Amino acid sequence: MQRTQNEVILITPRFSKTLKKAKIEFDKIHHFLVRDPLVKETLFTSSSKFYSVLRAVNLFFSFVVFIPIIGSFRDFNLPHFLGYLLSAFGVYLTWVFEWVTKSTILEEIRTVTIIQISLHSVFGMWYHFYDYFKIYDFILHITGGIWLSFLIYPLVMGSELIWAKMKMPFFFLKIFVVTFSIVMTLGVFWEIGEFISDLIFRDYPGYRMAQEESLFDTMTDFIGNLIGSIAGIFIFWNTLKRLNKSRDMDSLLERIGSALRDYVNSF
Known part of the structure; x- marks a missing residue:
């Protein structure tokens, strides 16, 4: 018609x-x-030019996570496709976080985010590194703990500097405990997600069991997260101490914490 x-x-x-x-x-x-963005500098330099370049590079390479999404249409596998989508969401969640809270994810940490998620979705799942190298999963749980510590630590420390107004005794211990608790809690939710995924898709053709029905696999994942989170916290803390000799890092983190405080107070 x-x-x-x-x-x-x-x-x-x-x-x-x-x-x-x-x-x-x-x-x-x-x-x-x-x-x-409120903070237009990076962890290692206050140069706005370097910040702009690194931000553009991160935006460009964030499209890497779309490789398995596009490629999976040829041999479609629903659980893997959903995993690829979740990974892509994880990368872009850093920008969504900034958009919503008006706070900042430091660009070097965004770079680590893109690398960590790409190691999981592109190399681990798409190129089957999980199947070819048995230790690959354990390594990624360690690096995952480090990555989450890098991601969460500055947010926790920035918030604490704003609300406490100064570094009180046991300041590092408090930041350590809070960051460690959040990282390990996220690790627990990841394992629950793997368990649920295995229950739903275990009979799906071509599906790779995430936990392999093994308590040993789950516990080694937790141990990897534990090692990575502790290592990440100490690496970040010592990095801040070195950078503080030539730059006011507390001021940088306070601006991040201030934006988070304003966002929370807006409710």
Whole structure:
């Protein structure tokens, strides 16, 4: 059935309005990625130029996680496809966090995020490193603990500096306990997710059991997370101490904590 001229005229403005709205939203995202962040410096330097370059590099390489998503359409495997989508969401969650809270994820930590998730989704799942190298899963749980410590530690320390106003006695111990607790809790949720995934997809053709129905596998994952989280906390703490000799790192983290405080107080 052919559309009348009046119907075509009605549809065209609606389509144009949709495109206009899409352009407005895209412009907002572009403006945010380029200009909006409160902290426009990185962990290792206060150079805004270096920050802009590293942010652009991170944005470019974040598309790596789409390789298995696109490639999986050829030999579609639902549980793996969902895993690839979850991994991509994990990468872009760092930008979503900044967008929502107006706080900042330091760009070097975003780089580590992209690498860690790519090691899991692209190399571990897509290129089957989990199957080829039995120790690969344990290594990624260690690096995963380090990565989460890097991600969470500055947020916890920045918040503590804002609310406590100064470094009280046992300051490092308090940050250590809070960061460690969050990292290990996230590790528990990851294992629960693997357990549920195995229950749902265990009979799906081509599905690789995440826990291999083994208490040994689950416990070694926890041990890997434990080693990684402790190592990550001490690495980050000692890095801050070295950088504090030539730069006020507390001020940098306080600005991150201040944005988080404002976001929490907005509710």
